[in-house]
Each structure stands twice: as C-alpha cells, then as structure tokens.
Amino acid sequence: MKEFKHIIDTTLRDGEQSPGIALGIEDKLKIAKLLDNIGIYEIEAGIPCLGDKEIEGISRIIETRKNAKISVWSRMNINDVKQSIQCNPDIIHIGVPVSYVQIYSKLKKNKIWVQKNILCCVELAQNHNIDVTVGLEDASRADLGFILSLIKELKKAGVNTIRVADTVGILIPNRTKEIVETIKAHTDIKIEMHVHNDLGMAVANSIIGAKAGADYIDCTLFGIGERTGNCNFYDFIHASESIFQFAMNRKQIREVEKQSYTVLKGAM
Numbered sequence: 531m532k533e534f535k536h537i538i539d540t541t542l543r544d545g546e547q548s549p550g551i552a553l554g555i556e557d558k559l560k561i562a563k564l565l566d567n568i569g570i571y572e573i574e575a576g577i578p579c580l581g582d583k584e585i586e587g588i589s590r591i592i593e594t595r596k597n598a599k600i601s602v603w604s605r606m607n608i609n610d611v612k613q614s615i616q617c618n619p620d621i622i623h624i625g626v627p628v629s630y631v632q633i634y635s636k637l638k639k640n641k642i643w644v645q646k647n648i649l650c651c652v653e654l655a656q657n658h659n660i661d662v663t664v665g666l667e668d669a670s671r672a673d674l675g676f677i678l679s680l681i682k683e684l685k686k687a688g689v690n691t692i693r694v695a696d697t698v699g700i701l702i703p704n705r706t707k708e709i710v711e712t713i714k715a716h717t718d719i720k721i722e723m724h725v726h727n728d729l730g731m732a733v734a735n736s737i738i739g740a741k742a743g744a745d746y747i748d749c750t751l752f753g754i755g756e757r758t759g760n761c762n763f764y765d766f767i768h769a770s771e772s773i774f775q776f777a778m779n780r781k782q783i784r785e786v787e788k789q790s791y792t793v794l795k796g797a798m
Contacts (some may be wrong), residue, residue, distance in 0.1 A: 531639070532773065532774055532775040533740075533773070533775065533776040534747070534774070534775045534776075534777070535549065535740050535744075535745065535747060535770075535776060536571035536572065536701060536745060536746045536747070536776075537570055537571055537572075537608060537746075537747055537749055537763070537766075537767075537776060537777070537778065538570075538571060538572040538573075538574060538601070538746050538747065538748045538749070539565050539570050539573050539574065539748075539749055539751070539763065540574040540724075540748050540749070540750055540755075540756070540760065541561060541565075541750040541751045541754065541763075541790075542561060542562065542574065542575050542576055542591075542681075543574040543576050543577060543602075543603050543775070544559050544573065544574070544724075544748075544750060544755045544756060544760055545750035545751065545754040545755050545760065546576075547755060547756035548754040548755055548759065550754065550770055550793060550798050551754065551797050551798055552797055553793075553794075553797045554588060554774065554797070555583070555587040555590065555607065557793050557794075557796070557797050558575070558587050558591060558739065559587070559590055559591060559594065560597075560789075560793050561751070561790050561793055561794075562575065562591045562594075562595065562788075563594065564786045564789055565598065565786065566595050566596055566598045566789055567596075567786075568599055568617065568778050568779045568780075568782045568783060568786055569597060569598075569776065569777055569778035569780070570598050570778055571598065571599065571746070572598060572599040572600070572601055572620075572621070572746075573591070573595070573598045573599070573600055573601070573750050574601045574602070574623065574748075575587070575588045575591045575592070575600050575601065575602055576588045576602060576603070577602065577603045577604070577618070577692055578602050578604065578610070578613040578614045578617050579604065579605065579609075579610040579613050579614075580720070581606075585613065585616060585634055586587060587602070587782060588602055588617045588619070589617050589618075590719055591775075592617065592618065592619060592717075592755070597628075599621060600619050600620050600621075601620060601621035601622065601623055601663070602614045602617055602619045602622055602623070603620075603622075603623045603625065603665075604622055604623065604625070605624075605625055605628075606624055606625060606626045606644075606647050606648050606650070606651055607651070607749065608651060608654060609653055611624065611651045611654050611711050614660075615654070615658050615660060616653070616672055617656065618660070618763075619660065620660070620661060621642060621660070621661045621662070621663055622654065622655045622661075622662055622663070622695060623662075623663045623664075623665050624640065624648065624655070624662060624663070624664055624665065625665040625667045625695070626644060626647075626648045626664055626665065626666065626667060626681065627667045627668060628644070628666045628667060628669055628672040628676060628677055629667075629668035629670075629671040629672040629673075630673065630676075631668070631671060632667065632668050637752065642767070643678060643730075644680075645680060645683055647684065648664060648684070649659055649684075649687055652664065652684070652687050653686070653687065654688055656687075656688060661690075661691075662689055663689075663691045663692065663693055663722060664684055664689050664690070664691075664692050664693065665693035665694050665695050665696055665724065666680075666693060666694055667697050668695065668697040668698060669694045669695055669696065669697075669698075669709060670695075670697070670698070670700050670701045670709070670751075671698070671700065672694045672707060673717065674708075674709065674713075677709075677713070678712070678713070678716050678717070679693050679699040681713065681716075681717050681719055682717070683761055684719070685719055686719060689718040689719070690719060691719065691721070691746070692713075692719055692720075692721060693721075693722040693723075693724050693748070694709060694710065694713075694721060694722065694723055694724065694739070694744070695724040695725075696724065696726055696735065697726070697727040697728065698726075698728070699725070699726035699728025699729060699757060699758065701725055701729075701731070701735045702729065702731060702735070703731065703734055703735055703738040703798050705722075706735045706738045706739050706742070707738050707739075707740075707742045708739075708741050708765070709737050710723075710738075710742035710744050711742045713743075713745065714742070714743040719746055720738075720745045720746070721743060721744040721746070722744065722746035722747070722748060722788060723735070723736050723739035723740065723744045723746070723747050723748060723761075724744065724748040724760075725739070725748070725760070725761055726755065726756070726758065726759065727753060727755075727757075727758045727759045727760065727761070728757060728758050730758075730761065732753065732759065732760060732761040733753075733761055733762055733765045733766050733769055735761075736748075736761040736766055737766065737769060737770050737773070740774060741773065746762065748761060749759065749761045749762065749763035749764070749766055750763060751763050751764075751786075751787060751790050751791075751794070752764075752787070752791070754794070755764065763787075764783055764787060765782070767780065767783060779788075
C-alpha cells in the first residue's frame with residue numbers, strides 16, 4: 531500500500547519571492563481558490579508582518595477557503611507572531627535559525643538565546659489556540675545534535691511538526707536522507723520538507739525526504755520561488771505518484787496550472 535503524503539503549497543509565500551512577480555490580493559485569491567478546489571492539504575498564504583495589505587489578502591483567503599488549512603509565515607519575533615495571530619490562521623510557521631553560521635555569525639547570538647526565543651513565540655501562538663510549525667532554517671548546514679536537542683524542547687512545548695528548510699539550497703539526496711532519518715530515529719515529531727532548487731535537485735530531494743519519512747512536502751506552482759525556485763508541484767506529483775498517495779484531484783492539476791499561469795503571467 532502506498533504511503534500517504536500531504537502537499538503544502540507555498541506559491542503565495544515563497545513563490546511570490548520570485549524575481550519579477552508581484553501578486554495582488556485578487557491574484558492570490560484566484561490561486562488559493564484553484565488550489566483549494568483540487569483538495570490541497572495546506573496553503574501557505576503569506577507573511578503578515580509585510581503590512582496591512584498582506585494581512586487583508588491572507589484574511590480574505592481564510593474567509594473563502596472551503597477545505598484547505600491556511601498557514602502564514604513568521605520570523606522568530608514576538609511582534610511578528612502577534613501580527614500573524616491577527617489573521618487567525620490554522621497554522622503559524624515560525625522560522626528559527628539552526629545553523630551555527632546563522633546563529634553566531636549572522637545574528638551574533640547563541641543557542642540558548644535561540645531556544646528561549648522560539649519557545650516564547652510558540653507559547654504566544656498556542657495561547658491563541660493556533661497550531662505552530664517550527665521551521666528549522668538552514669537545517670542543511672546545521673549540527674544534527676543541536677537540531678535534536680531543540681526538537682526535544684519543542685515537543686515538550688506541544689509542537690508536533692517541524693519544517694526542514696534547505697534555506698541556501700545546498701542539499702543533495704544523501705544529506706536529505708541523513709537528516710530526515712536521524713530525526714525520525716530520535717523522535718516521533720512530524721517532518722515537513724522545504725527545499726530550494728539551486729542545484730537542480732528540489733524534486734529529487736523532496737522525494738528522498740518523503741521516502742525517508744517526511745510527512746509533508748512544500749511545493750510551488752511551476753517551481754517558482756526565491757533564487758532558482760522551490761520544488762515543482764506538478765513534477766513532484768508526477769514523479770512520485772507510483773510511490774505515494776495524495777488526497778487531491780490529480781485530474782485537475784493541469785487545469786490548475788493552466789489557469790494559474792494566466793494569473794502569474796499577469797503579475798509579472
């Protein structure tokens with residue numbers, strides 16, 4: 531029997547960071563409706579801290595969705611989390627830097643500071659009855675021992691899902707397999723894969739991550755996203771349909787791409 535996997539579409543968040551693409555509220559609503567209609571599990575709708583217009587668009591998506599869970603992205607910052615809470619999403623993805631180059635060199639902080647701040651942000655969101663997914667930023671360059679110790683504390687705090695983020699796009703299949711299998715061997719936390727296509731392996735890494743035990747796969751329509759893009763939604767489904775089962779209407783995927791292409795082309 532095929533393993534069941536869930537697709538999280540981040541076209542409206544990470545995909546919009548593609549050079550030359552600027553989606554208006556109506557554009558986002560059209561794409562969200564198309565994704566919702568085919569039974570996508572979750573739509574990452576945007577970044578509330580970008581301002582009132584972004585919050586308005588996210589709120590309208592939440593109001594009109596029928597089936598999909600709606601999530602938003604937040605930095606590990608109390609004020610950002612508060613803005614995310616205003617939208618009343620189903621899930622807040624909170625990004626936390628986990629590689630030493632980000633913690634010590636970029637932020638000039640330490641591991642204790644990281645752990646304290648992420649737990650405060652998680653508690654704030656949960657106090658408003660909103661589920662939290664913690665995104666392990668730059669996980670591909672991070673120390674697995676630190677990742678496991680942080681996950682242990684997140685589990686105690688009630689976090690059930692972490693996002694393994696290949697922030698700088700350097701993952702290869704072997705490293706992807708190692709990270710996911712190590713996490714699965716030490717904890718029962720659910721894993722979401724979020725990879726970039728800098729090395730042309732976003733789809734391959736996503737499939738390997740799913741085979742190794744990841745429960746959720748982040749994708750974008752046409753593979754759009756910052757720099758060279760994200761895991762291509764159609765390519766991932768097409769390449770892995772013999773391995774995994776997805777709860778969506780696959781027959782309509784091409785039609786969704788056709789209609790969303792028109793929207794995205796108009797946003798360029």
